[in-house]
Every structure is written in structure tokens, then in C-alpha cells.
Amino acid sequence: GAVVSQHPSRVICKSGTSVKIECRSLDFQATTMFWYRQFPKQSLMLMATSNEGSKATYEQGVEKDKFLINHASLTLSTLTVTSAHPEDSSFYICSLQGPYNEQFFGPGTRLTVL
């Protein structure tokens, strides 16, 4: 299957700062990538779907201006959490849509906002 990396794996920041999370596809050209957040012992919550070269499609209730997604190439999508607050602390996971419409996930990024 496709290999997906995320960077950083863990980040701690002060309230009000912005944090950028990178999601890279190492061996597959991903037209479609997804961003999820996951709270402890809960399931995945889809935040947005990002298509290379076009604007991301956000799920209902997800603030576009707060969670900026850029899918500039077939191997890179970024999620920027702007003006982060403690309630944004979570586990953020990206994935890509594979050749048979399966999803391959990255290892996740743990964000802690103080």
C-alpha cells in the first residue's frame, strides 16, 4: 500500500499561534487527500477533503478560515491551524485515496495548545 508521512509527529504551541502540519505521499501520486481529527477513544472525524490544484471541501461545522488546507502537489497536502486555542488540541491524521478507492493513513500529529 501507499506510504504516507506526517510532520511534525507532535507539536506544542502557545494559544494564538499558527501551526502547519505536512502530509506527504512517499510513493503514490495522490489526487485526493483527507484530513481527520480524532479525540481520545473516539472515532475519526473528517474535517475536509483536499483535491490537488483545487480548493478543499470542508465538512459541516469545520471553519475554513481556521483550518487552512493546501494541496499544492500530488504528494503534499498541508493543514494550517490558525490562531490555535486549547480546544484545538487533538490528534490530526491525514490520508490519501489509493488506486482502488481505499484510504491510506499517515501516522498522525498530536497537537497540544497551551
Place this chain on the structure above:
Amino acid sequence: QKEVEQDPGPLSVPEGAIVSLNCTYSNSAFQYFMWYRQYSRKGPELLMYTYSSGNKEDGRFTAQVDKSSKYISLFIRDSQPSDSATYLCAMSALGSGTYKYIFGTGTRLKVLA
């Protein structure tokens, strides 16, 4: 009614047992079915992928799909303590030109040594 129902567990079994994990779904449009394993604080790992009714086997894992009953299962043979994780079912369907994915809430499995 949720589109996908999955028992959250936890499910505890002794080492070597056969584990059965299940999901039911309501949307007959789902075409692709997946099982993921997620260890704590890690991203989900794709275990099995199927698109037709019937069984698919890969090592100790068998995925079963029954589209007529809208029921999918994952069987783990000779379970090991390293299989202790949360298992997520997922399914997808094509809608409005893009694929829509639905994930189960996950079943926590503990395999006791």
C-alpha cells in the same frame, strides 16, 4: 439510524482465540469495504480491502462481506497480544463524482497473554 454500526467493545479474548469483529450498515450503495487496525496514538493501518460479497483471506485475517444482509466481518485467527488495538470498519460509495467514506466507531480488542 447511523449509516454504520460497530460495537465499541472492549472485547477481551485469550491468546490463540479466534476473534470476530462485525459491522452493519444501512446504505446499499456502499461498494468498497475496508478494515483498519489502529494502535494507540497512531494512524489507522489498512488490513483488508474488499469490494464483493464473500470471503477474502490474508494470513491470519479473513474479511467477509454479505451485501444482502449489509453485514461485514473481520476474523482474526490465532490472536496474539500484538493484535490488541482498535479495529475500524470503513466503507465507501461513489456519490456526486467523489467517493464518500464512512467509518465505524471502532472496536477495542484486548488479547490476553
